[in-house]
Amino acid sequence: MQINNCYEKVKKNCFKFIKSQETRTNKFKNKNKMLKSYLIPLCFWINKKVKKKSSLIIGLAGGQGTGKTTVTSIISIILKSYFKLNVFKISIDDFYKTRKERKKLSKSRHQLLMTRGVPGTHDYNLINDFFRKVKNKKFKPFSLPKFDKSIDDRCKRDQWYKIKSKPDVVILEGWCVGAKAQKNSELLKSINTLERHKDKIHVWRKYVNNQLKTNYKKMFKKLDEFVYLKASNFKLLQKWRIVQEKRLSLSTKNKRNLKIMNKEDIIIFMQTYQRITQNMFKQAPKYASVVMQLNNNHQIRSIKLKR
Numbered sequence: 001m002q003i004n005n006c007y008e009k010v011k012k013n014c015f016k017f018i019k020s021q022e023t024r025t026n027k028f029k030n031k032n033k034m035l036k037s038y039l040i041p042l043c044f045w046i047n048k049k050v051k052k053k054s055s056l057i058i059g060l061a062g063g064q065g066t067g068k069t070t071v072t073s074i075i076s077i078i079l080k081s082y083f084k085l086n087v088f089k090i091s092i093d094d095f096y097k098t099r100k101e102r103k104k105l106s107k108s109r110h111q112l113l114m115t116r117g118v119p120g121t122h123d124y125n126l127i128n129d130f131f132r133k134v135k136n137k138k139f140k141p142f143s144l145p146k147f148d149k150s151i152d153d154r155c156k157r158d159q160w161y162k163i164k165s166k167p168d169v170v171i172l173e174g175w176c177v178g179a180k181a182q183k184n185s186e187l188l189k190s191i192n193t194l195e196r197h198k199d200k201i202h203v204w205r206k207y208v209n210n211q212l213k214t215n216y217k218k219m220f221k222k223l224d225e226f227v228y229l230k231a232s233n234f235k236l237l238q239k240w241r242i243v244q245e246k247r248l249s250l251s252t253k254n255k256r257n258l259k260i261m262n263k264e265d266i267i268i269f270m271q272t273y274q275r276i277t278q279n280m281f282k283q284a285p286k287y288a289s290v291v292m293q294l295n296n297n298h299q300i301r302s303i304k305l306k307r
Helices: 002-021 031-049 068-081 099-108 124-135 193-198 203-213 215-220 234-251 263-287
Strands: 056-062 087-091 142-144 161-163 169-173 225-230 290-294 300-305
Touching: 002 031, 002 068, 031 056, 031 068, 031 225, 031 290, 031 300, 056 068, 056 124, 068 087, 068 169, 087 161, 124 142, 124 169, 124 215, 193 203, 193 263, 203 215, 203 263, 225 263, 234 263
Parallel strands: 056 169, 056 225, 087 169, 225 290
Antiparallel strands: 142 161, 290 300
16 A cells, blocks of 8 residues: 555556656566555655664665666656655766876776776775765755766866755665675686786785775675665676666766777776676675565666665
């Protein structure tokens, strides 16, 4: 009864958002089921976790192209419109180091660290500071960076996010949110051509893994809950990511200095994500609070709320 009541109140806004994400050739299917069977029940679960005086910090992860941003946006709409909660959502991508900072890192550590994405290319101090500020009992308004992937750098400060009031719920989404380090012995065997040719003596992968073992481990410990979107395999993620890049190209107004990738670029780019993504396929369902399994048609097929 509660689910149906919520559905009737939120469907208009949810469908409006979903429509804005569709293209002529790429339509969302089974929208009703997605809301009623999966996302609305998840929102009831989240609402029970909310504490009056403290922001609930939720990490939401899934491989490239799984629909993290779409799921996060719909959850946010439901929590705001039905549960009347103050929700702030942000991607870990918005915390990427600047091009200048990554260039410096690539020269001092390894050339592959110029490519945004892996742990070590985010400003984790900024994320920790963000968590501290939203948890602070004496809340003060603050700003957070916004990253523009089409120019591969941060937006100007006047375009940054402005958090004016204490959120009830914070959702940090990203492909590596909640990821855990591998054993050092697991790093020795290359898993793709990028690792074989550009990281022959394992400097890059060891650096990234060490970031997960140290700075990112401390950061992810501050998540109150962790939601994981699980796809069946890495090739499927590549296919979805290619579609996502086409959408970015169509939606980006600033065509000047555009850094949209073609199919070949995406396959090479995603090799930097492959090791951690495949490790998360195996490990994340064991420790996630919520696991949503995706089918090959990019739809949620099951949800497991662990506690």
